[in-house]
Amino acid sequence: xxxxxxxxxxxxxxxxxxxxxxxxxxxxxxxxxxxxxxxxxxxxxxxxxxxxxxxxxxxxxxxxxxxxxxxxxxxxxxxxxxxxxxxxxxxxxxxxxxxxxxxxxxxxxxxxxxxxxxxxxxxxxxxxxxxxxxxxxxxxxxxxxxxxxxxxxxxxxxxxxxxxxxxxxxxxxxxxxxxxxxxxxxxxxxxxxxxxxxxxxxxxxxxxxxxxxxxxxxxxxxxxxxxxxxxxxxxxxxxxxxxxxxxxxxxxxxxxxxxxxxxxxxxxxxxxxxxxxxxxxxxxxxxxxxxxxxxxxxxxxxxxxxxxxxxxxxxxxxxxxxxxxxxxxxxxxxxxxxxxxxxxxxxxxxxxxxxxxxxxxxxxxxxxxxxxxxxxxxxxxxxxxxxxxxxxxxxxx
Amino acid sequence: xxxxxxxxxxxxxxxxxxxxxxxxxxxxxxxxxxxxxxxxxxxxxxxxxxxxxxxxxxxxxxxxxxxxxxxxxxxxxxxxxxxxxxxxxxxxxxxxxxxxxxxxxxxxxxxxxxxxxxxxxxxxxxxxxxxxxxxxxxxxxxxxxxxxxxxxxxxxxxxxxxxxxxxxxxxxxxxxxxxxxxxxxxxxxxxxxxxxxxxxxxxxxxxxxxxxxxxxxxxxxxxxxxxxxxxxxxxxxxxxxxxxxxxxxxxxxxxxxxxxxxxxxxxxxxxxxxxxxxxxxxxxxxxxxxxxxxxxxxxxxxxxxxxxxxxxxxxxxxxxxxxxxxxxxxxxxxxxxxxxxxxxxxxxxxxxxxxxxxxxxxxxxxxxxx
Numbered sequence: 001x002x003x004x005x006x007x008x009x010x011x012x013x014x015x016x017x018x019x020x021x022x023x024x025x026x027x028x029x030x031x032x033x034x035x036x037x038x039x040x041x042x043x044x045x046x047x048x049x050x051x052x053x054x055x056x057x058x059x060x061x062x063x064x065x066x067x068x069x070x071x072x073x074x075x076x077x078x079x080x081x082x083x084x085x086x087x088x089x090x091x092x093x094x095x096x097x098x099x100x101x102x103x104x105x106x107x108x109x110x111x112x113x114x115x116x117x118x119x120x121x122x123x124x125x126x127x128x129x130x131x132x133x134x135x136x137x138x139x140x141x142x143x144x145x146x147x148x149x150x151x152x153x154x155x156x157x158x159x160x161x162x163x164x165x166x167x168x169x170x171x172x173x174x175x176x177x178x179x180x181x182x183x184x185x186x187x188x189x190x191x192x193x194x195x196x197x198x199x200x201x202x203x204x205x206x207x208x209x210x211x212x213x214x215x216x217x218x219x220x221x222x223x224x225x226x227x228x229x230x231x232x233x234x235x236x237x238x239x240x241x242x243x244x245x246x247x248x249x250x251x252x253x254x255x256x257x258x259x260x261x262x263x264x265x266x267x268x269x270x271x272x273x274x275x276x277x278x279x280x281x282x283x284x285x286x287x288x289x290x291x292x293x294x295x296x297x298x299x300x301x302x303x304x305x306x307x308x309x310x311x312x313x314x315x316x317x318x319x320x321x322x323x324x325x326x327x328x329x330x331x332x333x334x335x336x337x338x339x340x341x342x343x344x345x346x347x348x349x350x351x352x353x354x355x356x357x358x359x360x361x362x363x364x365x366x367x368x369x370x371x372x373x374x375x376x377x378x379x380x381x382x383x384x385x386x387x388x389x390x391x392x393x394x395x396x397x
Numbered sequence: 398x399x400x401x402x403x404x405x406x407x408x409x410x411x412x413x414x415x416x417x418x419x420x421x422x423x424x425x426x427x428x429x430x431x432x433x434x435x436x437x438x439x440x441x442x443x444x445x446x447x448x449x450x451x452x453x454x455x456x457x458x459x460x461x462x463x464x465x466x467x468x469x470x471x472x473x474x475x476x477x478x479x480x481x482x483x484x485x486x487x488x489x490x491x492x493x494x495x496x497x498x499x500x501x502x503x504x505x506x507x508x509x510x511x512x513x514x515x516x517x518x519x520x521x522x523x524x525x526x527x528x529x530x531x532x533x534x535x536x537x538x539x540x541x542x543x544x545x546x547x548x549x550x551x552x553x554x555x556x557x558x559x560x561x562x563x564x565x566x567x568x569x570x571x572x573x574x575x576x577x578x579x580x581x582x583x584x585x586x587x588x589x590x591x592x593x594x595x596x597x598x599x600x601x602x603x604x605x606x607x608x609x610x611x612x613x614x615x616x617x618x619x620x621x622x623x624x625x626x627x628x629x630x631x632x633x634x635x636x637x638x639x640x641x642x643x644x645x646x647x648x649x650x651x652x653x654x655x656x657x658x659x660x661x662x663x664x665x666x667x668x669x670x671x672x673x674x675x676x677x678x679x680x681x682x683x684x685x686x687x688x689x690x691x692x693x694x695x696x697x698x699x700x701x702x703x704x705x706x707x708x709x710x711x712x713x714x715x716x717x718x719x720x721x722x723x724x725x726x727x728x729x730x731x732x733x734x735x736x737x738x739x740x741x742x743x744x745x746x747x748x749x750x751x752x753x754x755x756x757x758x759x760x761x762x763x764x765x766x767x
Contacts, residue, residue: 267767276767279759285767286758290685290706297684301400308401315680322677375666381676382669386649389664 008057010065012072020079026058027087035090043168046090050123053089060097060121067105067117074303078253085257094165096120096127098251100173103190103239107231116171116192128169128195130160130217131240137162138376140175141185141237141395145219147176149226154178154191156199156222162370166202166215169195179234184395190236192228193219209362210345252299252319256292259327263292266334269353275337284333291326298322317385321377324367331360398695400687406471413475416448421481423736429482430596435559436483444485445515451489452513454497459509466628466693469494470635470686477639480739482596484518487556490632492519492564495625499575499613508562508577519562521575521625522551522602529553529751531566531573531622536604538567538576538611545569545576545611546584547604553750557600558589564612565604572617575625576609583607594746596739624697627704630751631693634686634707637715637747641682644718644740645675648725655727668725675718682707682714702764708757712748719744 011019032049036042053059054068061080063069072080092098097120104116119125136143145158156176166172172193179187195202199222204212231239267276267285275281302316334357335342346355368374382388383397390397402410420440429437444450454469455461462468469490476485493512496505511517527533536549547567551557563585565576580587584607592599613621649672652663662668689703719741723730730737748754761767 270767282762282767283755283758286709286762286765289761289765289767290710290758291681293706294681294684294710297398297400297688298681300398301684301687304399304401313680314676315684318673318677318680321673322681375670378670378673379666381673382663386669386672386676388649388652388669388672389661391664391666391669392660 008065011057011070012076016075016079019076020083023058023080023083024087026056027083027089030056031087031089043093046093047123049090050093054122063101063117063121064105067113068121074300074307077303078300081253082257085254085261088261093123094126094169095129096171096173099129100127100192103173104230107190107239111227112230125170126165126168127171127173128163128166130163130166130172130174130193132162133159134161138373139395140240141188143175143177143188144181145174145176147178147189147191147224149178150223152226153223154226154229156191156193156219156224158219160217160219161205161214163202163215163217164213164370166195166217167204167212169202171195172200172217175236175240178236183234185237185397187234188236189233190230190239191224192230193222193224197222197224199223208365209359213363213366252295252302252323255323255327256296256299259292259295259330263288263330266330266337266357269334269357270337273337273339281337288326288330288333291322291329295319295323295326314385317381320371321374321381324364324374327360327367328364331357331364335361398688398691400684400691402471406468409468410471410475412448413450413472414478416444417475417479417481421479426480426482426596426739435556435598436481440481441483442515444483445513449513451485451493451515454489455493455509455513456497456505459505460513461509466494466631466690467687469632470690473632473635474639474642474686477636477743478643480596480640480736480743482598484520484556484560486597486632486636487520487560488512488518491521491555491625491629492560492562494628494632495521495564495575495622496612498621498625498628499618500621501613504577504610504612517562518556518560519564520554520556520560521629522554522557522563522565523626524553525550526552528756529626531619531626534566534568534573536565536567538569538574538609540569545609546606547576547578547609548606549604551602551604553590554600554602555750556598557602558587558598559600563602565602565609566622567609569611571615572619573622574618575612575622577612578607578609582609592746594742596743597746624700626751627700628693630704630708630757631686631689631700633747633751634682634689634704634711637711637744638679638682638686640740640743640747641675641679641711641715641718644715644722644737644744645672645679647737648672648675648718648722651726662725671721671725675721678714678717682711685710702761705757705761705764708752709754709761712744712754712757715744716741716748 030052032045036045060069061072061077065071101120104113120127131140133143133145147154147156172195174191174193175188176191177187178189199220201218202215205214205216206212207214270276270281298315298319302312305313338352341352342358344351346359383390449462450472452461453464453472457463496509508517523529525535536547538545538547547565560580563578563580567574567576584605586603588601590599590601652668653661655662685707689707692699692703723737723741726737729735
């Protein structure tokens with residue numbers, strides 16, 4: 001398999017503008033069209049797109065080639081993200097690519113990498129994260145889902161919550177307790193669980209948008225091979241924060257590219273409604289334009305810092321906070337610009353653009369909660385980057 | 398676009414920082430700011446002679462190092478950190494860049510060598526009290542017997558009370574122009590304004606039929622004047638990044654050592670969150686300023702929009718950092734003895750010097766097609 005992966009087309013030496021043209025024409029020629037309405041068909045449609053992308057060697061711009069990626073330099077990764085966002089093709093399925101993959105690349109065995117990474121990138125196997133629990137949100141080291149060793153298996157019991165994409169997932173990457181409850185982060189292991197295994201129940205969780213973007217997961221005597229643990233037993237905590245600086249910066253670039261389109265649409269909306277002559281509206285939209293451009297610039301700066309110095313600078317630590325504040329503000333401003341139409345739900349026939357802005361306003365409430373609340377992120381920035389002292393009232397890190 | 402500094406650029410930063418830490422501690426900054434001249438001439442000479450700072454962006458044929466806005470930005474960031482009172486900003490960032498933008502080779506040959514060697518101070522006079530905008534200029538330039546004569550009143554001129562060379566924006570029959578004159582010429586009356594910012598002087602200049610030389614071609618100079626103004630905004634943005642960064646550092650250091658309720662106040666989340674928010678803004682401001690300097694050097698078509706972006710964001714980030722620095726210091730931050738107020742005064746006044754943030758945003762909205 002590795003040999004075929006290495007013999008695939010290699011576009012690293014192609015000039016940037018040619019690379020852009022070639023990727024753009026690939027995306028145009030192979031565009032999967034509009035998504036089907038029916039959820040099962042839609043999933044199949046998305047998977048078909050991701051496998052076509054992978055088979056044509058256009059998947060994984062920053063991934064190592066040995067795992068099916070393109071291993072592009074910074075300039076080409078940026079072009080890739082820009083063209084991908086511009087083409088409006090389906091994005092990755094699940095949360096594995098951004099979170100689990102870097103962990104596996106850093107800590108997995110050769111056998112695990114071979115088994116998991118390619119199918120994940122191709123979209124054949126969808127991965128979803130299962131970390132949070134009803135009693136372990138911001139205080140994740142308090143988690144109570146247990147994994148008891150029985151021969152070559154673990155037997156897993158417990159409950160996870162706020163899992164995005166778990167309803168379509170084939171594989172769950174989880175944190176489980178292998179040590180005592182009191183051991184906190186010293187007794188946690190990183191375990192990959194088959195979502196279709198007996199004893200796994202995934203239920204949709206209806207949220208404030210009225211839809212279900214998250215799930216809750218119940219594990220009841222689920223048997224998981226010990227071979228599916230990443231890293232050592234009781235040593236899973238340090239794996240939680242593996243995200244390659246590259247990935248985080250590329251994520252920021254991707255968000256910037258997506259929001260470039262969204263902000264242009266918002267300006268168009270304001271213009272249609274005759275609001276762009278209002279100096280207050282212009283000031284507000286200019287502020288969003290500034291922050292969007294800075295988001296992209298900081299992403300670029302982070303990547304070039306990594307390339308030049310081997311590590312991201314302080315800017316990368318704040319990029320997520322910057323993005324989530326931006327997306328909350330953008331959607332609230334959009335709703336405000338709708339005036340009284342902002343008071344309509346998405347089903348009303350008078351709703352503007354089928355309620356997308358109001359829906360976005362609601363959805364982005366989660367932006368400052370999920371994957372570490374904004375408050376926890378600020379604590380982390382303050383302690384790890386600015387080296388402010390630990391709060392003595394909190395358990396040790 | 399590459400926003401990561403090269404090794405040589407990092408070395409430049411380190412040497413300027415070392416120099417300022419060594420030669421310009423807070424007591425000296427205050428002493429010079431209060432002195433009659435407003436700065437230390439010996440140090441000014443060392444800046445030119447030892448480090449070549451005044452000539453950093455001056456072309457080599459005029460005795461400079463031949464670097465551009467990026468390297469000038471690095472120096473200004475460090476000067477912004479230290480609040481060193483000196484004619485550097487007016488002479489190098491305003492006048493030097495205006496002369497370069499004018500493409501007037503004769504004017505450059507006449508004045509840039511003096512700027513580079515530290516023997517000439519200079520400034521640009523634009524505002525007349527109705528905003529730093531070219532449209533608002535009413536000072537008249539009249540051709541009289543082969544020479545230009547200027548009449549009008551300039552306000553808020555950085556170092557305008559004492560600079561050797563004045564570059565004055567005025568309106569001639571054929572449009573806007575830049576006019577050079579000796580600060581002590583006949584018909585020039587200068588007064589020092591009582592500036593909020595204790596470490597940067599502002600002057601009022603009254604011109605009554607004052608003799609001047611035109612810089613640049615004998616036609617409307619709006620294009621290069623706007624470029625010079627954009628370069629000034631970008632230069633100021635670097636100073637603002639340096640100042641904001643110094644405020645954040647001071648706040649964090651104090652929060653580590655100040656003990657209340659038997660623990661360092663930096664261990665409280667209320668303080669941590671303020672500091673984290675400041676880091677976010679300082680780093681975002683850095684991206685804004687660095688990209689604007691890069692565009693000024695490499696992609697001039699993008700300069701106007703990135704100057705408007707940096708002019709808005711960096712100004713507000715600095716003022717916010719300066720205010721939070723005082724807040725985190727508590728009572729001591731409100732005293733005259735502590736430097737926190739020097740930064741707040743620099744931050745607020747520089748926020749207003751070349752257009753308020755909302756004016757930069759209005760321009761950006763136009764340029765971005767909003």
